[in-house]
Amino acid sequence: MTSSPYAVALVSGGLDSMVSAAMARDAGQRVLALSFDYNQRHRVELAAARRIADALGVERHIVLPMDLSAFGGSALTADIDVPKGGAGTEDGGGIPVTYVPARNTIFLSLALGWAEAAGARDIYIGVNALDYSGYPDCRPEFIAAFEGLAELATKAGVEGDPFRIQAPLQHMTKADIVREGTRLGLDLGLSWSCYDPALGSLHCGECDSCRLRAKGFDEAGIADPTRYAVKPI
Secondary structure (H helix, E strand, C coil), X not given: CCCCCEEEEECCCCHHHHHHHHHHHHCCCEEEXXXXXXXXXXXXXXXHHHHHHHHHCCCEEEEEECCHXXXXXXXXXXXXXXXXXXXXXXXXXXXXXXXXXXXXHHHHHHHHHXXXXXXXXXXXXXXCCCCCCCCHHHCHHHHHHHHHHHHHHCHHHHCCCCCEEECCCCCCCHHHHHHHHHHCCCCHHHCCCCCCCECCCEECCCCHHHHHHHHHHHHHCCCCCCCECCCCC
16 A cells, blocks of 8 residues: 555635645645636635645645536526525525535546546545535535545555545534634635625625634634625624
8 A cells, every 4th residue: 555645635725625735734744735717706716725825835736727617507607696695594495506516526536636646645625514505515425435436446446555535624613623724823814715705805794605704713712814895794
């Protein structure tokens, strides 16, 4: 079995992915950061991803272009309003329209390709199953299933050198994540969470992601460095 010093970390530019990647670095791994320009509504997060990659001193940062707006089906990739009704809520109680179809499956598949090519065996993703908006591809069952798929779908896996999908934030609250980022000495103000950016590069303060972010800082008892257009309720 390969013992590789490298780990591929998905770095969206958000708070969770920032802390997840920092945890890989804290574990002594050399981080390869992967971000995606998928024509998302909040492409400002890519500037945050670059800031984070620089701050973490990653070995390499790839921003991979793809156009998921060609598929649509999400408020983040199509002409659909971003809900502003409160964290974790949606008409009818279903999965929010900010869910991007199969996004984490797509992202992890590409991360897996880079990991195999680079000889890395750990892939870090900042998914969370507690303070989140109900996305199916953030659940522990999904992470476990993808890890099994990686073993079946790769040369390394079938030769007995499997990959590990690391989701260190899986069972943490947003407050826990803020505390962990603070413990790691991160400037959490470098990250971007808002789904519907306001003029002047401000977080809107009203979307689910802004509300969850603000709630995390508040419950952690740590000053929120985020600039909001509207103070989250």
